[in-house]
Amino acid sequence: MNAITLTRPDDWHLHLRDGDALQAVVPATARQMGRAIIMPNLKPPVTTTDQAQAYRERILAARPQGSDFEPLMTLYLTDDTPASEIERAHASGMIHAVKLYPAGATTNSASGVTDLAHCDEAIEAMARVGMPLLVHGEVTDSEIDIFDREAVFIERVMKPLLERHPTLKVVFEHITTADAADFVSQAPANVGATITAHHLLFNRNHMLVGGIRPHYYCLPILKRERHREALLAAATSGSGKFFLGTDSAPHAQGDKESACGCAGAYTAPAAIELYAMAFEQAGALDRLEGFASHHGPDFYGLPRNADTVTLVRETWELPQSLPYVPGQRIVPLKAGESLDWKLRD
Ligand SMILES: NC(=O)N[C@@H](CC(=O)O)C(=O)O
Numbered sequence: 356m357n358a359i360t361l362t363r364p365d366d367w368h369l370h371l372r373d374g375d376a377l378q379a380v381v382p383a384t385a386r387q388m389g390r391a392i393i394m395p396n397l398k399p400p401v402t403t404t405d406q407a408q409a410y411r412e413r414i415l416a417a418r419p420q421g422s423d424f425e426p427l428m429t430l431y432l433t434d435d436t437p438a439s440e441i442e443r444a445h446a447s448g449m450i451h452a453v454k455l456y457p458a459g460a461t462t463n464s465a466s467g468v469t470d471l472a473h474c475d476e477a478i479e480a481m482a483r484v485g486m487p488l489l490v491h492g493e494v495t496d497s498e499i500d501i502f503d504r505e506a507v508f509i510e511r512v513m514k515p516l517l518e519r520h521p522t523l524k525v526v527f528e529h530i531t532t533a534d535a536a537d538f539v540s541q542a543p544a545n546v547g548a549t550i551t552a553h554h555l556l557f558n559r560n561h562m563l564v565g566g567i568r569p570h571y572y573c574l575p576i577l578k579r580e581r582h583r584e585a586l587l588a589a590a591t592s593g594s595g596k597f598f599l600g601t602d603s604a605p606h607a608q609g610d611k612e613s614a615c616g617c618a619g620a621y622t623a624p625a626a627i628e629l630y631a632m633a634f635e636q637a638g639a640l641d642r643l644e645g646f647a648s649h650h651g652p653d654f655y656g657l658p659r660n661a662d663t664v665t666l667v668r669e670t671w672e673l674p675q676s677l678p679y680v681p682g683q684r685i686v687p688l689k690a691g692e693s694l695d696w697k698l699r700d
């Protein structure tokens with residue numbers, strides 16, 4: 356096969372940052388995706404409908420001319436998010452989900468939730484209005500090994516959450532383990548998961564063998580090969596529970612290539628191409644469209660995109676770095692390496 360045409364995909368987990376960064380990163384996603392779920396972990400976080408509305412306007416203003424890319428906004432859940440804010444968000448029509456960051460789990464999560472027991476009323480309101488809770492699924496206890504934090508989260512947080520709120524729509528974001536893939540497969544239909552391209556393509560050896568490669572460092576951290584295989588099996592299974600979420604998370608080159616580098620992989624410039632490589636490796640290119648373009652809108656109760664994109668088999672090289680905010684560059688994942696598929700403009 357030398358070309359594949361798909362319903363235009365959407366990105367169900369994306370970081371765009373704010374300010375000058377928007378000019379650099381919004382066009383990369385807008386070229387490929389019809390819509391994207393926009394993560395609210397700004398500094399300060401997006402915790403109110405008014406803040407989300409203003410952030411949405413800034414994103415829209417950074418779209419290339421003629422683009423009809425649609426940012427789907429989210430709120431950042433805190434210990435004191437009132438139920439009334441959820442109702443306001445739902446009524447706005449532009450906020451599509453609420454994000455749970457366990458406090459301290461990842462980039463800009465300091466204002467996150469310390470104990471889900473504080474969020475009962477907000478979560479009940481979400482279940483009532485049908486607004487999904489998007490979960491960064493890692494425990495933060497210092498005694499839990501970083502490679503075990505997702506599996507422990509399932510037992511300690513995810514299962515009790517779903518027992519307490521059985522009708523709540525939950526997206527287990529950026530899953531990285533066989534444990535999470537199995538959990539989601541066996542859960543009822545109101546539980547789905549996003550999977551990144553990098554967790555489908557790479558294991559922790561790619562990050563750590565032959566030198567430490569900071570651009571592969573993201574959270575949840577890359578795991579061992581058997582987990583990657585389980586994720587690839589889930590993504591290519593045809594199950595509507597698994598859908599595309601790049602978790603493209605831009606950080607300036609200097610913040611990644613550092614003695615204490617930031618977590619996050621910038622994959623937006625070649626997102627659909629990276630997924631195509633992963634699906635081709637699994638012999639499942641025919642399942643790419645379901646994962647990238649159908650399962651996400653179906654889960655969120657939104658229409659599928661009406662237009663299409665075409666990928667052609669062509670070897671091309673990702674640039675070593677790209678412009679970011681003034682005075683800083685950004686290094687995309689697989690910078691300087693070749694890809695097998697290219698999105699036709
Ligand atoms: N994935 C990451 O490694 N980083 C994300 C935060 C997140 O999604 O956990 C970021 O905002 O940089």
Ligand SMILES: [Zn+2]
Pocket residue numbers: 461491528529574575
């Ligand atoms: Zn996360």
Ligand SMILES: [Zn+2]
Pocket residue numbers: 368369370394602604
């Ligand atoms: Zn993320």
